[in-house]
Amino acid sequence: MNRWLLWVPLGLFAAFFAVVAAGLMRPKDNIIESKMVGKPIPEFTLPAAIEQRPALTSADLATGEPQMLNIFASWCVPCIAEAPQLLALEQAGVKINGIASRDTPQDIANFLSRWGNPYVRIGTDVRSIVQLELGSSGVPETFIIDSKGVIVHQHVGDIRKEDVAELLKIWREAG
């Protein structure tokens, strides 16, 4: 038998070991990317979350101009952290649509009066139905939708200060 062949099992084991070790050393990644990115926004109709803002339907997101869709909740702490960034995006001219996840009108109103209201429309998704349609797995999450109503970007987790410029760039390019 070829002498080199003797080393094949050890080589296979080393490869197996490397794969497992790499898997153990890689930091845990809990982010689930939506497969809806690149697809048109799914059809939905949500009732208004608070009296001061109109309700939200999928038709409102395909109006010929790029928009943002932010999923939030009053019970969500990172949503408080991203509130100033959402206000900054609103200041920059972005139309931000809100979806309140599993929330009550009173709690939403309190949350917005305390941390600011950057939304043009807010729909209330009490049973996570639209969230599941969007392939979103939690709050907060932000989608950028282009002028034709196609989802072009998903941001999972709170928007940090350093994310604002990038999101603005994607939003401008979606026009």
Added chain:
Amino acid sequence: MKYLILFLTFLAAGPLAAQNALPASPYADQQLADPDKEAKARALMDELRCLKCQSQSIADSNAPMAGDMRSQVRERIAAGETPEEVRNWLIERYGDWVSYNPSVNAKTWPLWAAPIILLILAIWLARGRFRRRKDRE
């Protein structure tokens, strides 16, 4: 009495987790009336991954979102969808990740092919050894 008042005060303090302030979806924890459909829904729920508690199935998880998913599964199956249609509806949105029962595709075929290839390889190797032993005799 003092303790009773204390206890009642705690009750009145309101839910700490406000995401549970709303009632659960209708079929989150309620079985379907049709036992056949309930069994189908139940089997599927065991194979769908919870998005919040990522190592649990939605049947195991207490996360409110898992409850919403269970309700969706039951409602869709009650409406006449097959379990595979419901599974594909979720895979379309969350990827293969969401199902514990992976589908065969360009990326996952080695899961099924590898054992067969290894078995063939093992038989081939073993045959070589047996034959050599015979030659020596």
